[in-house]
Amino acid sequence: MKVTVKSWTGVATWRWVANDDNCGICRMPFDSCCPDCKLPGDDCPLVWGACSHCFHIHCIVKWLHSQPQQQCPMCRQDWKFNNK
Template structure:
């Protein structure tokens, strides 16, 4: 018997590739605690308080200190005087990391 797929309508959901360990393992992260933005405490896959659409409209930003935030949240933080251009998690100077495009 030969099976030919004429049309397959499949469903998938997207996740940010945060590069966290275990991210590649399909089953491990089902139950793992959801990653949330350290500033707004909303899941990375959700959107920051000022956005309405998740995903490309509300992207993430990676710091060299390995911390990840919603970009909008972090920019807002950096714009305040008290931030002193530091990462809100570890108070190191914020340097946006180059994202490696390939895994």
């Protein structure tokens, strides 16, 4: 008997490679989206700061807009986007 696989359709779930499960601002899981968004993933991406903390991009942008100083809400260091 010889078995030949012609095609294999697997099922996978995607997740962000981050050092935490939830966004520190909106407390939603990273793999979900921020409260303002409907669709996760490409439409509601994560960003990492220089301090290695990460957030939903919409959350941190909103935060930065509302603050006089551009600081990470977790560690109070100056916020810089880490473009890795």
